Amino acid sequence: MEAWLTGARRRFHAACLAGPITLTNGVPSIADVSNRPSREISAALVARIGQSKTVVTKPAGQSAGAMFETVCQQFLADTLAQLRHIRPGALTVARGKTISQFDQYHHLDDLQALADASRELKTLLGADYLIKPDIVVFREPETDATINRETVLVDGTVATRTPLRMANGARATLHASISCKLTIRSDRVQNTRSEALNLIRNRKGRLPHIAAVTAEPTPSRIAAIALGTGDIDCVYHFALPELLDVLRAQDRETLELVETMIEGQRLRDIADLPLDLVI
Numbered sequence: 001m002e003a004w005l006t007g008a009r010r011r012f013h014a015a016c017l018a019g020p021i022t023l024t025n026g027v028p029s030i031a032d033v034s035n036r037p038s039r040e041i042s043a044a045l046v047a048r049i050g051q052s053k054t055v056v057t058k059p060a061g062q063s064a065g066a067m068f069e070t071v072c073q074q075f076l077a078d079t080l081a082q083l084r085h086i087r088p089g090a091l092t093v094a095r096g097k098t099i100s101q102f103d104q105y106h107h108l109d110d111l112q113a114l115a116d117a118s119r120e121l122k123t124l125l126g127a128d129y130l131i132k133p134d135i136v137v138f139r140e141p142e143t144d145a146t147i148n149r150e151t152v153l154v155d156g157t158v159a160t161r162t163p164l165r166m167a168n169g170a171r172a173t174l175h176a177s178i179s180c181k182l183t184i185r186s187d188r189v190q191n192t193r194s195e196a197l198n199l200i201r202n203r204k205g206r207l208p209h210i211a212a213v214t215a216e217p218t219p220s221r222i223a224a225i226a227l228g229t230g231d232i233d234c235v236y237h238f239a240l241p242e243l244l245d246v247l248r249a250q251d252r253e254t255l256e257l258v259e260t261m262i263e264g265q266r267l268r269d270i271a272d273l274p275l276d277l278v279i
Contacts, residue, residue: 004082009271012075013049016238020067020182021046021215029064030183030215037254041246042217048242068182069095069134072213072270076137076178079274087278091137091175098132102174103163104205131195137176137209137277141166163205176209176277179232181225184216189225196231209233209277213270217243219254226266234276235261240269 022029023046031042077093084090099105100112108130115121143166147153154165163170177199179192196210210231215238216222226235237243240262247255261267268276 005079005271005274008075008079008082012071012270013239015071015074016068016215017046017050020064020071022064028217030217032183032218035218037251038218040250041243044246044250045217045239045242048245049239065180065182068215069180072178072180073135075270076135076274076277080137080277083274083278089139089142091139091277092172093135093137095135096132097136097138098130099136099174099177099199099202100130101171102136102138103171104174104203104208105199106171107204108202131198133177133195134180135176135178136174137178138172138174140172141168141170143167173206174208176211178209178273179212181212181214181216184214184218184221184225186224192225193231200231211236211273211276213238213273215239219247219257222267223257223261226261227264229266234265235267236270236273237267238270240267 020029026043027033027039028042028046030046032038073093073095080091080093100108112130142164144154147165154167156167159165160168162168163173177195179195181192192212199210200207210233212225212232212234213236214222214225222235222237225232244255244258247258258267
């Protein structure tokens with residue numbers, strides 16, 4: 001009997017190949033057309049996960065990136081729904097939300113208002129702290145009826161500030177921030193790290209999971225975002241086992257780099273992400 005997650009992963013790949021990842025003159029859209037190893041790795045990688053749509057002109061970078069975000073969002077929504085027996089409480093997966101909408105970062109709206117009222121303060125602070133992650137996973141506060149379902153755990157005299165209680169007027173808690181990068185370039189690496197550092201430095205409360213998902217085929221570019229510690233929890237590749245198979249056949253040198261990232265707990269497969277998020 002096939003594991004449910006195996007089928008979900010296969011459907012995820014099919015959705016990637018039906019939209020954000022296309023073929024133009026036999027070259028996948030995730031390849032750097034000026035880089036021969038990138039073309040060869042991406043072509044072999046796509047061949048292992050299915051048949052990509054052939055187009056004359058591949059989608060624009062922003063359009064393909066948005067499609068990749070949508071595919072990742074759907075995959076996470078579907079898989080997290082299957083894991084509710086492991087982590088109680090409903091987790092919502094969404095796009096287009098600013099971090100100030102969540103409990104840990106709500107104070108940033110007040111900071112923005114102060115900055116808007118003072119040119120000097122706005123120049124000093126900038127606006128980089130009001131980030132909008134590609135994908136967010138969040139948990140709404142619970143009613144006291146839900147919390148007290150088995151026994152009376154809370155009333156009006158205790159736990160009056162926790163964001164888990166709806167009675168406290170709390171906002172939703174940001175559970176995870178996920179950056180989706182169809183491919184990786186130097187400017188995108190910097191953007192991902194900057195967002196992660198802002199999440200770490202500007203929070204009031206628990207730090208959300210901070211992850212990145214990519215379909216980048218070139219190991220050195222994956223390493224640019226995966227290596228190191230302190231900002232991103234982990235990078236998740238959209239087809240890691242298949243990438244390893246391709247590198248074993250094509251490029252032993254870069255295979256070692258990927259294995260180093262895996263052994264160092266800096267790189268995992270997309271199928272690992274939903275289970276990591278319920279920890």
